[in-house]
Amino acid sequence: MGENLTRKILAAHLVAGEMTVGNEIAIRIDQTLTQDATGTMAYLQFEAMGIPRVKTELSVSYVDHNTLQTGFENADDHRFLQTVAAKYGIYFSRPGNGICHQVHLERFGVPGKTLLGSDSHTPTGGGIGMLAIGAGGLDVAVAMGGGPFYLTMPEVVKVELINKLQPWVSAKDVILEVLRRLSVKGGVGKVIEYTGPGVASLSVPERATITNMGAELGATTSIFPSDEITKRFLAAQGRAEQWVELLPDPDATYDEELVIDLAALEPMAACPHSPDAVRTIREIGEIEVNQVAIGSCTNSSYADLMQVASILRGKKVHKNVSLVISPGSRQVLEMLARNGALADLIASGARILESTCGPCIGMGQAPPSGAVSVRTFNRNFPGRSGTADAKVYLTGPEAAAAAAITGRLTDPRILGKYKKIELPERFLIDDSMIIAPAEDPEAVHVLRGPNVKALPVNDELPDRLAAKVLLKVEDNITTDHILPAGAKILPLRSNIPAISEYVFSTVDPGFAERAKKAGQGIVVGGHNYGQGSSREHAALAPMYLGVKAVLAKSFARIHRANLINFGILPLIFVNETDYESIEKDDLLEIKSLRSQLEAGDRLIVTNLRTGNSFSVSHGLTPRQKAIILDGGLLNYTKKQNM
Numbered sequence: 001m002g003e004n005l006t007r008k009i010l011a012a013h014l015v016a017g018e019m020t021v022g023n024e025i026a027i028r029i030d031q032t033l034t035q036d037a038t039g040t041m042a043y044l045q046f047e048a049m050g051i052p053r054v055k056t057e058l059s060v061s062y063v064d065h066n067t068l069q070t071g072f073e074n075a076d077d078h079r080f081l082q083t084v085a086a087k088y089g090i091y092f093s094r095p096g097n098g099i100c101h102q103v104h105l106e107r108f109g110v111p112g113k114t115l116l117g118s119d120s121h122t123p124t125g126g127g128i129g130m131l132a133i134g135a136g137g138l139d140v141a142v143a144m145g146g147g148p149f150y151l152t153m154p155e156v157v158k159v160e161l162i163n164k165l166q167p168w169v170s171a172k173d174v175i176l177e178v179l180r181r182l183s184v185k186g187g188v189g190k191v192i193e194y195t196g197p198g199v200a201s202l203s204v205p206e207r208a209t210i211t212n213m214g215a216e217l218g219a220t221t222s223i224f225p226s227d228e229i230t231k232r233f234l235a236a237q238g239r240a241e242q243w244v245e246l247l248p249d250p251d252a253t254y255d256e257e258l259v260i261d262l263a264a265l266e267p268m269a270a271c272p273h274s275p276d277a278v279r280t281i282r283e284i285g286e287i288e289v290n291q292v293a294i295g296s297c298t299n300s301s302y303a304d305l306m307q308v309a310s311i312l313r314g315k316k317v318h319k320n321v322s323l324v325i326s327p328g329s330r331q332v333l334e335m336l337a338r339n340g341a342l343a344d345l346i347a348s349g350a351r352i353l354e355s356t357c358g359p360c361i362g363m364g365q366a367p368p369s370g371a372v373s374v375r376t377f378n379r380n381f382p383g384r385s386g387t388a389d390a391k392v393y394l395t396g397p398e399a400a401a402a403a404a405i406t407g408r409l410t411d412p413r414i415l416g417k418y419k420k421i422e423l424p425e426r427f428l429i430d431d432s433m434i435i436a437p438a439e440d441p442e443a444v445h446v447l448r449g450p451n452v453k454a455l456p457v458n459d460e461l462p463d464r465l466a467a468k469v470l471l472k473v474e475d476n477i478t479t480d481h482i483l484p485a486g487a488k489i490l491p492l493r494s495n496i497p498a499i500s501e502y503v504f505s506t507v508d509p510g511f512a513e514r515a516k517k518a519g520q521g522i523v524v525g526g527h528n529y530g531q532g533s534s535r536e537h538a539a540l541a542p543m544y545l546g547v548k549a550v551l552a553k554s555f556a557r558i559h560r561a562n563l564i565n566f567g568i569l570p571l572i573f574v575n576e577t578d579y580e581s582i583e584k585d586d587l588l589e590i591k592s593l594r595s596q597l598e599a600g601d602r603l604i605v606t607n608l609r610t611g612n613s614f615s616v617s618h619g620l621t622p623r624q625k626a627i628i629l630d631g632g633l634l635n636y637t638k639k640q641n642m
């Protein structure tokens with residue numbers, strides 16, 4: 001029986017476990033990436049391991065998130081990251097060089113390699129045939145130290161692409177269609193593998209748009225084959241020798257299959273406030289638009305912005321729209337500057353931002369109250385734009401540019417003649433903003449600003465847990481709810497005591513205060529708890545506030561792993577109706593917790609208000625149990641090394 005591509009790469013990197021769906025396996029990691037908002041913690045954790053130099057083939061530290069320097073904090077963090085990188089053998093991509101995923105695709109991604117990144121959109125690398133997975137910073141730190149990455153052996157879903165996209169329909173519409181069909185939790189425990197004759201019609205950046213936003217499915221990752229198109233892209237990036245052909249076997253089997261007829265797709269948008277609330281733009285109608293934001297790791301490649309420039313050439317941005325554009329990388333921006341497209345954008349009235357995440361993570365450009373913002377980004381969770389009541393629609397770059405001109409949500413097919421942008425034979429290559437590690441690491445002194453605080457560590461798991469329900473939330477709670485981002489809170493990423501004040505601040509402003517007063521607590525959630533980002537702060541900061549367990553109907557993959565890494569019990573209701581019986585402020589008790597945990601998969605929880613007892617499961621592997629018992633991965637690793 002033939003193998004699919006995902007299983008081939010996993011098998012080539014397997015260091016432990018059996019590749020049966022649902023089993024825990026461990027794989028070797030070839031490359032890592034971090035970005036600044038998660039990187040400071042990841043490197044503090046790496047330093048704590050006492051390993052003199054990274055053991056990966058390649059590790060890169062990007063600065064792309066926290067780039068609004070409204071105080072000393074971000075700039076101090078950048079300096080910390082730069083000196084850490086120099087000392088420990090890590091390449092450092094300077095602020096302004098671009099968004100980690102875009103730059104990694106351009107300059108470092110290699111087909112067939114494994115990439116672990118402390119950012120949930122690391123699967124962007126799947127566009128070039130990498131097995132690229134997002135994880136918490138601690139997992140990335142372990143991988144930098146040469147440790148394997150543990151994951152649940154995923155199901156592999158085949159998405160067969162047939163035919164070609166029609167004019168004005170873009171790669172974004174392909175992933176919006178997958179989201180429409182599978183939902184934001186439809187990818188949990190799965191890898192999405194794209195195959196079929198339609199693959200050949202998609203460029204590497206188009207493929208990367210699709211794998212990037214596979215993160216919104218909750219998938220472990222998404223991947224395309226490495227073929228002639230991949231070869232051409234690598235050659236144009238001056239890296240032809242890094243190409244290898246990688247295809248699934250012709251008779252490869254899959255756990256699930258779906259077919260997408262590219263020719264049948266039309267321009268779509270994800271409506272507020274979820275990436276899977278997808279409808280065609282025709283259906284939504286011509287609603288008034290106040291802001292258009294083009295960029296992010298999903299849609300800011302050279303071809304994306306050239307398309308936008310060609311739409312805007314000779315036209316003006318509508319008087320009621322603010323158009324902001326953040327190019328994905330310095331390579332993209334400089335190429336646009338040199339070929340004149342940047343002048344077209346500026347002439348149209350676009351506001352050009354630096355090559356960073358920017359508005360995608362609420363680093364500036366918050367829209368006005370109640371505004372409609374059309375964005376080429378990947379997430380439209382409530383409040384993420386920086387404006388609590390803004391309504392964010394996610395579209396492709398063509399639809400976004402159309403909205404910028406008309407001031408209304410617009411099906412780009414009305415724009416007339418379409419010209420597909422071809423990729424250049426040769427991209428502009430200048431790696432001078434990527435700093436190689438120091439040749440004399442001993443001489444490098446790591447510079448820490450006052451905002452870089454020591455890493456808090458959890459206690460061992462107690463044998464009896466009696467804790468208050470601090471908060472009860474619904475389905476699909478995101479890490480943006482648990483620990484918001486934005487220009488005010490992001491600079492505190494290296495300062496857990498300070499950032500913990502903002503835990504659940506947009507959902508329940510009194511949360512931090514109440515949690516501290518209670519000493520310890522429990523959070524109750526619905527399905528897909530913790531979807532969205534990889535930020536381990538959404539586990540670390542609640543841990544700092546005394547959260548001992550989260551009881552939910554189901555969890556998102558990365559967040560669950562982060563909870564375990566920091567010693568917070570991720571528990572699942574065996575009977576979902578028990579969720580209904582719990583109220584905020586109830587006191588829940590778990591007796592003989594340690595021995596119950598060691599004995600099996602079930603724990604008995606008693607609600608001391610009602611006197612009712614109910615079962616929860618934890619689904620922890622023996623290794624994860626040991627981590628939880630020790631109070632987190634750092635304690636566990638220390639104990640193993642003693």
Ligand code: MIC
Pocket residue numbers: 037038065118119120121361485532533534535
């Ligand atoms: C995001 O898009 O939410 C982020 C900011 O890139 C996060 C990482 C973070 O919170 O630092 C992600 O996607 O993992």
Ligand code: SF4
Pocket residue numbers: 065099119121296297298356357360361377378
């Ligand atoms: Fe940056 Fe947005 Fe991409 Fe996250 S989703 S890495 S914030 S551009």
